[in-house]
Amino acid sequence: MTKQQPSNPLSSSVAYPPSSSVPSSSTAATTHKTTATIGGGGQVLVSVESPLPPLIQRSLGDRSYDKRKNAALEIEQLVKSLTDANNTPMISSIIAVLAKDFCTSMNANYRKGGLIGIAATAIGLMGNNTRSHLEGLLFPVLHCFDDPESRVRYYACESLYNIAKVARGNILRYFNQIFDGLTKLFADVDVDVKNGANLLDRLVKDIVTESETFHVEHFLPLLTTYIRRTNPYIRQLLVGWITVLDSVPDICMIDYLPNFLDGLFNMLSDSNREIRQAADSALSDFVKEVRNAVVIEFGPIVPILVNQSLSKDRLNRLTAITWIEEIVNHQYSGGDELLPHQSEILGAILYCISDSEEQICLVAERTNADLLLLVKTTEADFQLAPLLETLTDKITPKEDVPTTMACLRWINMLLEKRRKDMTEFVPMLLPVLLMALSDASDADAVVLFTLQVLARISLGDGGGPLIDDKQQSQYNFDEMQHDNNNNNNNKMHGGILRGQKDEKHFKLVINAILQLFASDRILLENRGSLVVRKLCVLLDAESVYMLMARVLSSSFELPGGITTNSVESKEKIAVSDKPSGVVEGDAETTTTTKFSIEFVSRMVQTLNLILLTANELHGLRVLLANAFDLNDDSMFDKPVDEYSGPMNIFESLFRCWCHSPVATFSLCLLARAYGVSFALVQKFSELEVTVGKSFTTMYLYVILLRIMRTDICYFCHDRISDAN
Numbered sequence: 001m002t003k004q005q006p007s008n009p010l011s012s013s014v015a016y017p018p019s020s021s022v023p024s025s026s027t028a029a030t031t032h033k034t035t036a037t038i039g040g041g042g043q044v045l046v047s048v049e050s051p052l053p054p055l056i057q058r059s060l061g062d063r064s065y066d067k068r069k070n071a072a073l074e075i076e077q078l079v080k081s082l083t084d085a086n087n088t089p090m091i092s093s094i095i096a097v098l099a100k101d102f103c104t105s106m107n108a109n110y111r112k113g114g115l116i117g118i119a120a121t122a123i124g125l126m127g128n129n130t131r132s133h134l135e136g137l138l139f140p141v142l143h144c145f146d147d148p149e150s151r152v153r154y155y156a157c158e159s160l161y162n163i164a165k166v167a168r169g170n171i172l173r174y175f176n177q178i179f180d181g182l183t184k185l186f187a188d189v190d191v192d193v194k195n196g197a198n199l200l201d202r203l204v205k206d207i208v209t210e211s212e213t214f215h216v217e218h219f220l221p222l223l224t225t226y227i228r229r230t231n232p233y234i235r236q237l238l239v240g241w242i243t244v245l246d247s248v249p250d251i252c253m254i255d256y257l258p259n260f261l262d263g264l265f266n267m268l269s270d271s272n273r274e275i276r277q278a279a280d281s282a283l284s285d286f287v288k289e290v291r292n293a294v295v296i297e298f299g300p301i302v303p304i305l306v307n308q309s310l311s312k313d314r315l316n317r318l319t320a321i322t323w324i325e326e327i328v329n330h331q332y333s334g335g336d337e338l339l340p341h342q343s344e345i346l347g348a349i350l351y352c353i354s355d356s357e358e359q360i361c362l363v364a365e366r367t368n369a370d371l372l373l374l375v376k377t378t379e380a381d382f383q384l385a386p387l388l389e390t391l392t393d394k395i396t397p398k399e400d401v402p403t404t405m406a407c408l409r410w411i412n413m414l415l416e417k418r419r420k421d422m423t424e425f426v427p428m429l430l431p432v433l434l435m436a437l438s439d440a441s442d443a444d445a446v447v448l449f450t451l452q453v454l455a456r457i458s459l460g461d462g463g464g465p466l467i468d469d470k471q472q473s474q475y476n477f478d479e480m481q482h483d484n485n486n487n488n489n490n491k492m493h494g495g496i497l498r499g500q501k502d503e504k505h506f507k508l509v510i511n512a513i514l515q516l517f518a519s520d521r522i523l524l525e526n527r528g529s530l531v532v533r534k535l536c537v538l539l540d541a542e543s544v545y546m547l548m549a550r551v552l553s554s555s556f557e558l559p560g561g562i563t564t565n566s567v568e569s570k571e572k573i574a575v576s577d578k579p580s581g582v583v584e585g586d587a588e589t590t591t592t593t594k595f596s597i598e599f600v601s602r603m604v605q606t607l608n609l610i611l612l613t614a615n616e617l618h619g620l621r622v623l624l625a626n627a628f629d630l631n632d633d634s635m636f637d638k639p640v641d642e643y644s645g646p647m648n649i650f651e652s653l654f655r656c657w658c659h660s661p662v663a664t665f666s667l668c669l670l671a672r673a674y675g676v677s678f679a680l681v682q683k684f685s686e687l688e689v690t691v692g693k694s695f696t697t698m699y700l701y702v703i704l705l706r707i708m709r710t711d712i713c714y715f716c717h718d719r720i721s722d723a724n
Helices: 054-060 065-084 088-102 108-125 127-146 150-186 191-210 216-226 232-247 253-267 273-292 301-309 314-328 335-352 358-377 384-395 401-417 419-438 444-458 469-485 503-519 521-538 541-554 564-568 597-613 615-627 633-637 640-657 661-670 674-686 693-723
Strands: 033-038 042-047
Touching: 054 065, 054 108, 065 088, 065 108, 088 108, 088 127, 108 127, 108 150, 127 150, 150 191, 150 216, 150 232, 191 232, 216 232, 216 253, 232 253, 232 273, 253 273, 253 301, 253 314, 273 314, 301 314, 301 335, 314 335, 314 358, 335 358, 335 384, 335 401, 358 401, 384 401, 384 419, 401 419, 401 444, 419 444, 419 503, 419 521, 444 503, 444 521, 503 521, 503 541, 503 597, 521 541, 521 597, 521 615, 541 597, 541 615, 541 640, 597 615, 597 640, 597 661, 615 640, 615 661, 640 661, 661 674
Parallel strands: none
Antiparallel strands: 033 042
16 A cells, blocks of 8 residues: 655654544444545445544554654545545545544643645645635634644644645635644744744735735734734734735735734834834835825824824834825825814924924924915815814924924914914914023024014914015115115015004004013013014104003003003193093003003113114114204195104103103104203203102103193194294
8 A cells, every 4th residue: 555645844754752642533333334445455344423434543643753644644645635626525534533532632642643634635635626625624723723732733833824725715715814824833932933934924825816806805804903912922913914915916915004003113113123023014005006006095194103103113204204294295185175174283283393303303393384285275275273273282392493383383374374274373473472482492593483473463464474585685785775766765665574553463563562561671682682673673753662662651650550651641731632642541551451650761771772783773763863954944744644743752752752751852862852951951950869769750750741741742833833
């Protein structure tokens, strides 16, 4: 009788230790018998109750490898004979005996024999004949993957290999169960088991790639479950399968990215270098496919990328921000399709833009510029609230300068694009902007850009684009030429932000800045001049100075509860006697905030110094210097309303400057009101400071106001009226 060895690619020889006992089925009564041909022509009587002859059963459970191998060959020949005879019930009985009496035996040798016997049965069935018996063949083998004996697990791996090699595509019905078993083998502690698992894995991959009936959607739930495992060997298995499935032409894995993308990113921080490289290679391939894909749904992917951009691992952050850059610039599914997710994407970008790694910062800056341009140029509607919430959250902590600057650019752009819609968010933005303004750790660039945002809030239409330095220089030169040619020194140049002021928000901003100075004297000392000068450049010096003067002059409080109104009531000058164009004060500028007299005096000194020395206020100095040029008779050729503007400016400043005698004196000199300057010096020389400081301050304020109204306003009014 010729014996043929079954195909066994895992090993050329397998040892089967002998067994001291035989399963109970081998000794069962054999009342009904049938014959089957084995090998070349011998016949063996087979019991219906026990389909395997007792000799084969004893050899199959023996400790000796050679006996187990010979028994397996006998089973293979027996199954072939039964297959030729189309005796399916007998084959099922053989499989049942091997599964029940051997694979579940308490004896390890019987389990080994049962596994090799099942493999021999599969080989004996050959081809499509295994289809009807596949469930009976597979599940006993898969059960042995959990066996405590490492050699039994190895034989189970070998047995499944032979079954898969024979059944080929038929095993795909049980692919999830097989893959679940593979994960156990890959995580095994025994080296031989792992090696056998690798061979089995390659075979199953070959079967899947050549099959046209594999359904990846059935596999995804299992993949999603195992992708969260941290075992390096299981991760290696998963990356390999994801890569293989992605290489199959009929399978589009990018459609299923949300199921495993997070797991691939987590592998980038694995301690095993090979796993990191494999995951990075897989992600690189996927991002190329995403770039070339026509339609892709980014909604489920965005939260994964945002979460990974916050990772502590450098490679995770770099890869995540690179993916975000790709989807922002995607030619088909990017653009307006990302508007519902822009706040989440922006949060990730702002986090990475101040990263310690230069490469991450560069990618984040490019992505931020692309997203900002996308939102700026889109005509689609989008929600402001999520965006502004993200921006204010990033400014509120003391973040690094790049993040703060990026947030300010976004707010500035939104104010320019949708000023009216931004109105309801101004109360939320203002405290955050003031905090950025007062943060001493920030660079001057943050302060300057914060002022630009505050200036846009002050404009009803948000203002247009900034005039650059070249345009501004040319604009100033043209204006100066026009003034010289027309002998007009009363024209006031506007700021570099063009737009109509929103009086309500303009006053709100100025009040907020003054309150900030009042509460933070260090800021006033260090950056007060910078803040005032920048506001004058962005808006215009005339408006800024007049409003600041009116707010300060109408909202200071002396010790003892004496307010501006009580001081003003001491003046008995009737309003009806005032000349046309001289305004007592705008009621709308009155604020409930009360500043101390000491702060008002300090603020006036600061404003006066800026007025006298800053280049940005040259136009205002020219205006004041010529406003009361009483020796120039050409000024009286103008109507009263045209000339009343400069007078109004001077009166507003004078009223506020009265809180500082020296500032008042310098203002009169600047306005070339030398007679008034002389009157001030005379009044100062007559004062005897013998009373309290509060009374002296109040008394000086009243005296200076009286001088202004009697010696300047009436005089100018009479001269202008006579000229007309």
